[in-house]
Amino acid sequence: MSLPNPAELISQMAIRLKAHLEHRGIREPRFIGIRTGGVWVAQALLEALGSDAPLGTLDVSFYRDDFSQNGLHPQVRPSALPFEIEGQHLVLIDDVLMSGRTIRAAMNELFDYGRPASITLVCLLDLDAGELPISPDVVGATLSLAAHQRVKLSGPTPLELELQDLAP
Amino acid sequence: MTPLDAKRPLQLNAQGQLQHFLSLDGLPRELLTEILDTADSFLEVGGRAVKKVPLLRGKTICNVFFENSTRTRTTFELAAQRLSADVITLNVSTSSASKGETLLDTLRNLEAMAADMFVVRHGDSGAAHFIAEHVCPQVAIINGGDGRHAHPTQGMLDMLTIRRHKGSFENLSVAIVGDILHSRVARSNMLALKALGCPDIRVIAPKTLLPIGIEQYGVKVYTDMTAGLKDVDVVIMLRLQRERMAGGLLPSEGEFYRLFGLTTTRLAGAKPDAIVMHPGPINRGVEIESAVADGNQSVILNQVTYGIAVRMAVLSMAMSGQTAQRQFEQENAQ
Numbered sequence: 323m324s325l326p327n328p329a330e331l332i333s334q335m336a337i338r339l340k341a342h343l344e345h346r347g348i349r350e351p352r353f354i355g356i357r358t359g360g361v362w363v364a365q366a367l368l369e370a371l372g373s374d375a376p377l378g379t380l381d382v383s384f385y386r387d388d389f390s391q392n393g394l395h396p397q398v399r400p401s402a403l404p405f406e407i408e409g410q411h412l413v414l415i416d417d418v419l420m421s422g423r424t425i426r427a428a429m430n431e432l433f434d435y436g437r438p439a440s441i442t443l444v445c446l447l448d449l450d451a452g453e454l455p456i457s458p459d460v461v462g463a464t465l466s467l468a469a470h471q472r473v474k475l476s477g478p479t480p481l482e483l484e485l486q487d488l489a490p
Numbered sequence: 491m492t493p494l495d496a497k498r499p500l501q502l503n504a505q506g507q508l509q510h511f512l513s514l515d516g517l518p519r520e521l522l523t524e525i526l527d528t529a530d531s532f533l534e535v536g537g538r539a540v541k542k543v544p545l546l547r548g549k550t551i552c553n554v555f556f557e558n559s560t561r562t563r564t565t566f567e568l569a570a571q572r573l574s575a576d577v578i579t580l581n582v583s584t585s586s587a588s589k590g591e592t593l594l595d596t597l598r599n600l601e602a603m604a605a606d607m608f609v610v611r612h613g614d615s616g617a618a619h620f621i622a623e624h625v626c627p628q629v630a631i632i633n634g635g636d637g638r639h640a641h642p643t644q645g646m647l648d649m650l651t652i653r654r655h656k657g658s659f660e661n662l663s664v665a666i667v668g669d670i671l672h673s674r675v676a677r678s679n680m681l682a683l684k685a686l687g688c689p690d691i692r693v694i695a696p697k698t699l700l701p702i703g704i705e706q707y708g709v710k711v712y713t714d715m716t717a718g719l720k721d722v723d724v725v726i727m728l729r730l731q732r733e734r735m736a737g738g739l740l741p742s743e744g745e746f747y748r749l750f751g752l753t754t755t756r757l758a759g760a761k762p763d764a765i766v767m768h769p770g771p772i773n774r775g776v777e778i779e780s781a782v783a784d785g786n787q788s789v790i791l792n793q794v795t796y797g798i799a800v801r802m803a804v805l806s807m808a809m810s811g812q813t814a815q816r817q818f819e820q821e822n823a824q
Contacts, residue, residue: 381531384543384806391817393507393810394545396524400534434540 328481331462336370339460348411354378359417362477363446378403385427408436417475419445422456504818509811510622510631511804513640514681528803529650545806546575552605553579556612561770562634566609569801597625615639630808645678647800651793655765663690668728668777671699675769680707694718698739722760727768727778743776753779765789
């Protein structure tokens, strides 16, 4: 299976995100990338939008729902949100949407900073494997993978997608 | 239960992750750095409107203090609460009965409460290790200070303080001053500094307050404050532990202060940007001058804040290591 080129996806996503925000009447969105791939996608997206808005970064390790199975992620880093969350329109950006559990954890974390006016979800890829009622507002591409396949984003420049095979 | 690998330290699981936190002895630099990195992230959580994360929701942490403590007990409680764990604290007197009996009896009761983790402070060296080894193999044991042996979370919070104010350990001169003999903090700090690559570790104390064999820690020993403090980046003061002093180790407190008290004049011999640390409680006019304790080089109160973050890191990492070990044992049993 051939994977799409992230650079092309991002320029399309920028156009769609702009339209989405205009449609919603959102003038000053706050951009937040989820570590690590989501931050790379967010940086590329801001560049495509020609925006110099500050970028927040979120590490959801402390909010994951699989702590009792998988434990703590060993490379946890501080979240850094250089703006208020309370009453703001947020654009939450991740690289690959799979089960939706990372997004749930991210939203739980964001609500500990304040009550946002809205959250728009942007993902580079949707793997069509949702386990929760979470779907992106803007997506680069939707892929269906076999159960043993995963896709990995490397970056930050250039952004590249790679197909991985899990041991059977 | 799988028998313990004889070569594997008790506090590490089969994957080399923390499953108890008993001492810094033998822990690799990578693991200490991981604790500091995780603590940095928890420090950020402490600055939020909601200072709580859901990581240990549904877990029960039992603080068992056989010895008095204010800072350590309250910061462990806060750390557990900020991780969303349920926490209870028991202050157990050691004055009655024989200590061995009290310890075992108390712990049997606590085991019956299905606690997931014990934070133990005890006046006897090796108490936490004894509990981890014999009493509750499924429960994570965190050493909150045992006798003169170790106070590993204090050691790590001191390391976090140094790293946050000095950036790294590679080019630092660190002096530990005062009652080294009775200090578990000094032992933990010497081990941690060594493991993290600090090239110049000094201890400054009167001969009567130095343990035999101090050289084995790879430190330089000074009995003169002026020489010992010269050009250091970090000064760690220790409390004079009068309650642990049986014989005539010191002529008087006044004499100690005259020779080993950290005064503004003495501190001037250190680097101009040197930081002053103290594990607390401080004895003003016994080991440290008030002007120094409250001065702009003092980071004593920052240490308390960092202590919560370090304890959150250790609690979550040990719980994580216990989980991984249970899974590993299950998979191996199949």
